[in-house]
Amino acid sequence: MSTRKTINRFATIGGICTAVALAAAGCGAGGPTNSGSAGTSTVNVLVEAGGHAELTGVAEQCKKDAGIDVNFVELPYDGMFNRLSSEFSSGNVSFDVAALDSVWLPSFKDAVQPIDEIFTDEAKKDIFPALVKEANVDGHFIGLPAWTNAEIILYRKDLFEDAKNKADFKAKYGYELAAPTTWKQYQDISEFFTRDGMYGTDVKGGVETEWLAHVLQAGSPMVLDENNKVVIDNAAHKEALDFYVSLTKSAPSGAAQVDWAAAQNLFNQGKTAMTRFWAHAYRQIPADSPVAGKVGAAPMIAGSAGIGGVPGPWYLSVPKATKNADAAKKFIKCAYDNNSMGIESSLGLASRISAFEKYQDKEGYESFGPLIETLNGKATATRPATEKWQQIVDTVLVPMLQKAVAGGDSATLLADAKKQIEDLLK
Amino acid sequence: MRVAERTTHDGGTPPPVVAGTSVPTTTGSSGRQRRGVNREGLEAGRRSTRTLLWVLLAAAMVLYGFPFLYLLFTSFKTPIDTIAVPPTILPREWTLENYTNALGRSGVLASFINSIQTAIISTVLSLVLAVPAAYGITRYQTLSGRIFIMAALVTRMVPPVAIGIPLASMMAAVGLSDTPIALSIAHTTISLPLSIWLMSSFFEAVPKDLEEAATVDGCSRLGALWRVVIPVVSGGIAVTAIFAFLASWNEFLFALLMTAIRSQTTPVVIANFQTQFGLDWGSMTALAAVYSIPVILLTLLLQRKIVAGMTLGAVKG
Numbered sequence: 141m142s143t144r145k146t147i148n149r150f151a152t153i154g155g156i157c158t159a160v161a162l163a164a165a166g167c168g169a170g171g172p173t174n175s176g177s178a179g180t181s182t183v184n185v186l187v188e189a190g191g192h193a194e195l196t197g198v199a200e201q202c203k204k205d206a207g208i209d210v211n212f213v214e215l216p217y218d219g220m221f222n223r224l225s226s227e228f229s230s231g232n233v234s235f236d237v238a239a240l241d242s243v244w245l246p247s248f249k250d251a252v253q254p255i256d257e258i259f260t261d262e263a264k265k266d267i268f269p270a271l272v273k274e275a276n277v278d279g280h281f282i283g284l285p286a287w288t289n290a291e292i293i294l295y296r297k298d299l300f301e302d303a304k305n306k307a308d309f310k311a312k313y314g315y316e317l318a319a320p321t322t323w324k325q326y327q328d329i330s331e332f333f334t335r336d337g338m339y340g341t342d343v344k345g346g347v348e349t350e351w352l353a354h355v356l357q358a359g360s361p362m363v364l365d366e367n368n369k370v371v372i373d374n375a376a377h378k379e380a381l382d383f384y385v386s387l388t389k390s391a392p393s394g395a396a397q398v399d400w401a402a403a404q405n406l407f408n409q410g411k412t413a414m415t416r417f418w419a420h421a422y423r424q425i426p427a428d429s430p431v432a433g434k435v436g437a438a439p440m441i442a443g444s445a446g447i448g449g450v451p452g453p454w455y456l457s458v459p460k461a462t463k464n465a466d467a468a469k470k471f472i473k474c475a476y477d478n479n480s481m482g483i484e485s486s487l488g489l490a491s492r493i494s495a496f497e498k499y500q501d502k503e504g505y506e507s508f509g510p511l512i513e514t515l516n517g518k519a520t521a522t523r524p525a526t527e528k529w530q531q532i533v534d535t536v537l538v539p540m541l542q543k544a545v546a547g548g549d550s551a552t553l554l555a556d557a558k559k560q561i562e563d564l565l566k
Numbered sequence: 567m568r569v570a571e572r573t574t575h576d577g578g579t580p581p582p583v584v585a586g587t588s589v590p591t592t593t594g595s596s597g598r599q600r601r602g603v604n605r606e607g608l609e610a611g612r613r614s615t616r617t618l619l620w621v622l623l624a625a626a627m628v629l630y631g632f633p634f635l636y637l638l639f640t641s642f643k644t645p646i647d648t649i650a651v652p653p654t655i656l657p658r659e660w661t662l663e664n665y666t667n668a669l670g671r672s673g674v675l676a677s678f679i680n681s682i683q684t685a686i687i688s689t690v691l692s693l694v695l696a697v698p699a700a701y702g703i704t705r706y707q708t709l710s711g712r713i714f715i716m717a718a719l720v721t722r723m724v725p726p727v728a729i730g731i732p733l734a735s736m737m738a739a740v741g742l743s744d745t746p747i748a749l750s751i752a753h754t755t756i757s758l759p760l761s762i763w764l765m766s767s768f769f770e771a772v773p774k775d776l777e778e779a780a781t782v783d784g785c786s787r788l789g790a791l792w793r794v795v796i797p798v799v800s801g802g803i804a805v806t807a808i809f810a811f812l813a814s815w816n817e818f819l820f821a822l823l824m825t826a827i828r829s830q831t832t833p834v835v836i837a838n839f840q841t842q843f844g845l846d847w848g849s850m851t852a853l854a855a856v857y858s859i860p861v862i863l864l865t866l867l868l869q870r871k872i873v874a875g876m877t878l879g880a881v882k883g
Contacts, residue, residue, distance in 0.1 A: 184827060186826075189838035189840075190843040211827045214838050215822065215838070218840075219822040226734050232735070232743070234738075234827075401844070405649040408646065409650065411651060421844075428644050428645060
């Protein structure tokens with residue numbers, strides 16, 4: 141009976157496969173882990189996939205210097221917050237060190253332990269002031285910035301240096317064509333290059349950070365003041381929003397849907413002459429891009445309050461629940477000591493001022509000077525320290541921006557946003 | 567061009583005849599000729615219906631297959647081609663670089679092994695639990711059975727994220743954190759309810775007379791199930807197995823919440839190509855293309871059984 145034989149064959153194969161799978165399933169193919177074991181020299185580090193490369197060199201050095209073995213747990217950004225929430229709330233963590241996005245620090249401040257001993261006076265001088273402030277929660281340092289980022293201006297050097305463009309621009313606007321330093325210049329240059337199927341800039345309706353940088357440049361704290369009072373309807377927010385929206389006429393249509401990836405693609409494809417973008421993108425322009433080798437970098441533009449950017453650091457923190465805190469802190473110290481190794485990685489970032497300065501004059505690192513200037517900018521500030529920040533971004537700020545770039549009235553939208561944020565914070 | 571029309575004896579309209587061609591008459595040997603024309607007409611009708619069906623089939627295949635083909639083509643594109651605005655379908659320059667990047671990334675091979683382990687355990691668990699459950703429910707027709715099968719369906723209505731975090735905590739509490747076994751159990755919660763429903767419908771299609779005949783011949787109830795019913799529903803079991811395997815193979819959320827170093831599966835690794843600092847389309851699509859190969863092979867291997875399973879209910883009664 142052939143069916144019978146087939147079934148027996150499948151049952152046998154299934155049985156063997158299951159037996160093998162079950163036998164191997166006790167540990168999994170990734171190898172055993174000593175997570176949470178007290179006193180071991182192995183630390184598990186939870187890191188967003190993009191940041192893994194930043195710490196790989198550090199981990200190798202740490203093994204040599206301190207005898208610490210490092211296992212990395214890579215997770216995609218979108219799922220990492222859920223994973224952290226789940227493990228912190230259960231009190232049973234599978235990692236000894238977590239790389240936390242700065243916006244998550246307030247949410248997890250009670251689940252991680254102080255690392256004050258790493259923040260010596262010397263260290264505090266070598267870390268950007270905004271980051272030192274952000275890492276300090278309720279009087280204790282709870283995370284060491286492993287790398288940081290900020291938006292700077294990337295522009296098409298070839299177009300800016302073209303003699304005809306220079307002459308035409310001067311004739312039309314009355315001043316020399318150069319990398320913009322003010323809002324007005326950014327508007328003029330964007331308008332000038334919007335021709336022949338090209339656009340002067342992009343407008344990102346799908347993300348909020350860029351508009352918040354303009355708010356800082358206009359002289360206001362972002363969304364909440366130091367007393368956590370909602371100030372999103374003040375004059376600076378409106379001025380920044382009006383400026384942001386004014387650029388839509390020099391940007392590709394569909395601004396409401398444009399996010400970081402879309403804006404980066406447009407620039408790398410040669411569709412936009414300028415972009416305000418995270419500094420790491422300078423080194424990530426594909427070699428076969430039509431703009432490769434033709435891009436310049438400049439500090440973020442200034443408003444009435446000066447240059448202002450929103451830093452995007454990631455912090456290394458030690459969960460209270462780990463039983464391997466000593467080794468975890470040794471790893472973090474290693475990460476600080478060898479911070480400049482991150483610059484050699486594919487992401488190419490660091491957090492120490494000395495690390496950036498060491499590389500800023502080297503070829504290929506032209507974005508570091510503008511990045512340092514932006515991070516030291518008079519108006520540069522970190523995001524408000526509230527546990528509700530991510531919720532405010534997702535449910536209020538981004539939808540409001542999308543309506544604004546689609547033609548909504550800025551004053552009305554900001555007033556509505558204020559009410560929604562106040563409701564969220566109640 | 568003039569077209570002559572005639573009426574047939576059954577009132578139907580024969581196919582139009584183009585003027586100038588030989589027109590068969592209704593007398594003498596012309597009867598056979600006319601039947602020949604009718605047959606040709608029917609053939610022509612069948613041909614156009616078949617052509618139409620083929621066109622519809624091709625359209626459906628393009629509709630369903632295009633995303634996969636696009637993924638496949640993207641995996642052979644250069645970095646700048648993958649982000650072209652507007653996008654291109656075919657690579658301007660073919661490259662295998664994305665495959666070397668993706669497969670050379672640390673942890674990819676381990677994630678494949680983890681995915682295979684997890685999917686096999688989950689599939690076997692689902693079948694081992696679903697087959698007797700479905701058989702009992704369909705053959706004994708009790709109230710508790712009916713309540714059970716409805717309750718099984720209700721569990722499918724709970725969003726996975728609502729049970730993912732508690733499940734992760736439970737697995738950690740029993741020391742199964744970050745193991746393929748824990749993930750397999752979690753995946754079984756997804757596949758088991760629908761496996762029971764699927765198997766129930768397959769068992770219902772099997773006439774009770776078959777089992778009764780087997781018991782008359784000396785089989786026990788379990789013997790009849792194993793020797794008679796299971797072979798009859800083997801196609802259905804293949805369909806259910808494929809479904810359970812796919813549910814585990816492609817699952818992302820539980821894998822994200824419950825795995826770390828030891829048991830991370832490939833869907834999480836694929837998602838890791840999208841980072842906060844950029845999206846590596848080329849490597850992501852290359853790994854996704856490679857990851858789809860085992861499922862395609864499995865489907866081809868069990869193709870006959872799947873078709874048999876799908877038509878099992880059609881001969882009920």
